[in-house]
Amino acid sequence: xxxxxxxxxxxxxxxxxxxxxxxxxxxxxxxxxxxxxxxxxxxxxxxxxxxxxxxxxxxxxxxxxxxxxxxxxxxxxxxxxxxxxxxxxxxxxxxxxxxxxxxxxxxxxxxxxxxxxxxxxxxxxxxxxxxxxxxxxxxxxxxxxxxxxxxxxxxxxxxxxxxxxxxxxxxxxxxxxxxxxxxxxxxxxxxxxxxxxxx
Numbered sequence: 001x002x003x004x005x006x007x008x009x010x011x012x013x014x015x016x017x018x019x020x021x022x023x024x025x026x027x028x029x030x031x032x033x034x035x036x037x038x039x040x041x042x043x044x045x046x047x048x049x050x051x052x053x054x055x056x057x058x059x060x061x062x063x064x065x066x067x068x069x070x071x072x073x074x075x076x077x078x079x080x081x082x083x084x085x086x087x088x089x090x091x092x093x094x095x096x097x098x099x100x101x102x103x104x105x106x107x108x109x110x111x112x113x114x115x116x117x118x119x120x121x122x123x124x125x126x127x128x129x130x131x132x133x134x135x136x137x138x139x140x141x142x143x144x145x146x147x148x149x150x151x152x153x154x155x156x157x158x159x160x161x162x163x164x165x166x167x168x169x170x171x172x173x174x175x176x177x178x179x180x181x182x183x184x185x186x187x188x189x190x191x192x193x194x195x196x197x198x199x
Contacts (some may be wrong), residue, residue, distance in 0.1 A: 014189050022192060023051040025199050028100040029093070030191075031121045033112035034130040034170055035163055036149070037141035039179050039187065040106035043130060046188045048104040058107045061089050070108075074148035083110065087117045094124040109162070110149075113169050126198060127173035128191055134160050136180060174198060 030047070032040040041057050048055035062085055063069055073082045090111060095101040105125070112118050112127070121127050132140075137159050141147055150158055170176075175194045179187045 014192060019050055019192065020052075022196050022199075023053070026051065026053075026102060026126070026195065029095075029103050029105050029125040030195065031090075031094070031105045031107060031125040031127050032130055033107050033121070033127055033173055034109065035132065035137055035159070035166070036109035036147055037137040037139075037159075038109075038130045038132045039140065039184060040130055043179065043184050043187050043191070044104045044106040046184055047191055050188055050192065051104070054103045056093055056103050056105045058086065058090055058093065058105060058111060061093060062086055062108075065089055071148050071151075079110075079148075083114050083117075086111055087114060087120070090117055091120055094120065096120060096124060100124055109166075112173070113166055118169065118172065122172065126175065126195060128175040128177060128194070129170040129173035130187070131170070131176060131178045132180060134163060137163070 030051075030053075032044050032047075034040060044057070045055050059070055062073070062082075066073055066085060068076070070082070073085070086108060090105070090107065093101065093103070093105055107121075112121060112129075134156065138156055141150060141155065141159070149162070152158065175191070175198060177187060177190050177194060
């Protein structure tokens with residue numbers, strides 16, 4: 001007799017029954033980390049839809065809490081102030097001090113770099129590092145104007161430097177998925193398979 005968690009061998013690993021079984025086994029938030037422009041929000045929304053979980057965007061929650069846009073926060077108070085607020089918001093979203101919240105959470109590019117925020121995510125959630133090459137990141141970040149860290153110089157140079165500086169930190173996430181030019185749905189499938197292997 002087949003169980004919901006184990007689809008027949010003729011079914012793909014991403015069949016609805018398999019995904020439903022995987023969703024039931026996830027008891028913590030899934031937190032997407034990685035560089036700006038890698039697709040954390042877009043992929044996160046699709047992942048949340050597949051698993052039937054709420055999707056949260058840390059940047060949107062920060063803006064709601066501060067009643068200011070992220071560029072405004074950076075301009076008025078600086079990056080250190082922003083990171084402090086980001087840490088508090090992520091702490092609330094992953095349910096620190098309470099039962100873990102089952103959700104998909106997309107974080108800003110620098111969130112996981114903060115040691116306290118990183119420790120919180122690694123302790124309370126399943127961290128997934130979404131990775132892309134600089135050319136892909138550059139093409140994607142060009143579509144938005146709300147990237148304060150890119151306004152201080154040449155975007156390619158800044159992205160290349162930040163990627164090099166942050167990779168060893170992002171690598172502390174237990175799951176590493178490369179998101180290139182393939183459809184976002186292919187990235188979602190890769191994440192689902194990696195989570196299944198982690199549980």
